[in-house]
Amino acid sequence: MQDLLTKFANLTIQSDFIFKKVMSRKRICKHLLEELLQIEIADINYIEAEKTIDPNYTSHGIRLDIIVADDKNTHYNLEMQVKNNKNPNTNTHVLPKRSRYYQALLDFDLLQAGQPYDLLPPTFIIFICVFDFFEKGNYVYTFKKRCLENLELELPDEATTMLLNTKGSHGEISKDLKSFYDYVNNHIVTTDFTRQIDDEISYLKLDTKVRREYMLMEARLLDERRExxxxxxxxxxxxxxxxxxxxxxxxxxxxxxxxxxxxxxxxxxxxxxxxxxxxxxxxxxxxxxxxxxxx
Structure with missing residues (x-):
């Protein structure tokens, strides 16, 4: 029990548990999206935090950290990625195919049975990575589908995947986004935005309900691992x-x-x-x- 209490006290925003809790605060999540995309968002609605998507056919069930929709019906899935995992059998990194799988199942969930495909809303799959997957130094890597024969042609499917590199050094990002990167990396508070995040984490750690939820989650995960x-x-x-x-x-x-x-x-x-x-x-x-x- 004491080990779990110590572990809980030492959690940072890199923890899935804390990240979900922090991004469940509308003002923080909304501001992060605005700073990343350089747009103004009137409001966001939470579709479901830690939503589990599991289609009827045989597949891997996935748990999405945070799914929100803005006032223009654009849907955003935010994920914290701490480890750049590899498949031990193939020695290939799993992140690219994981992003593809997330996109496919998110679309599956957003389009109700019998609805036409053109009703699929614009989507952003956003991975906040504490490593540089491509090792190019970019702050952000943004991906859309383009024609190989003519790179000026973009497939207008309105699906975007973004890999945020908190270890980056190249490109233009806002002051608040850079401060968010610094906070994720080193727990450094440099702006009012990261002060809000840090205060929120402090409040969460004082909340007995949150602590109890964490304990129950860890106990459940331990049972699953033992099984x-x-x-x-x-x-x-x-x-x-x-x-x-x-x-x-x-x-x-x-x-x-x-x-x-x-x-x-x-x-x-x-x-x-x-x-x-x-x-x-x-x-x-x-x-x-x-x-x-x-x-």
Whole structure:
């Protein structure tokens, strides 16, 4: 319990939990969007904080941090990204495909069944990254669909993806947006805007209801992790038995192949067929045995 209390006390805006709470304050979220896009927004409405979108077909469910719509029906999804994760199986970064997936499922949710496609509202998927994904130094990377044969042609689907780089140094951004970057990076208060954010976080940490909500969320996540680890252990044990058995068979076949090679009366092709090893493996065994004999 004490560890959780300490963890809660040390949370910053980089935490998903705190970020969602802070951006749930209309004046802060609205001002951030205005500073980023350099537009005036009369008002914003929260569609649903931490909305879960899970279509009827088999897919990954996603939890969107903050979804708001302005007075012109433009929808914004704001996400805090602390880690530049990679898929361990492919060694590729997941952020680009994640942004594509967020956009697709957000559109799916915004367009009701039977409605024409042209009723899809303009959307902005905005990732606030504490790393420079492209390593070009830009404060902001903005993406829209363009024609490769003529880059002046833009596909008017009104879908925009923005990667904010809080570690950036190039480009033009407003004073308040730069101060927001500094606050995300180093918890430095330099403007009235970041003072509002810092005060809001201080208020949140004094709120017993917020603290209790955090505790319950962490307890639930811990239970989910433990359950996942238990399932993973059982699966891993089963896989290990199968792999161990397969390795044992391979080692036995290799030993048989070595004995046949030592006799010198079997062709490499015959050895491969009788031991279920590949011809290349048998050739490698022969080379290794010749080197060993020389040594």
């Amino acid at each position: 996942g680890e238990a399932v993973g252990f059982v699966k891993g044990k089963d896989i290990g038995l199968v792999e161990g058995e397969a390795m044992g068979i391979t080692n036995a076949n290799t030993a048989t192949a070595k004995r046949m090679l030592a006799k010198g009366c079997y062709s490499l092709q015959v050895i491969a067929e009788l031991t279920n090893l590949s011809l290349a493996d048998v050739e490698k065994l022969k080379e290794d045995m010749l080197v060993s004999d020389k040594d």
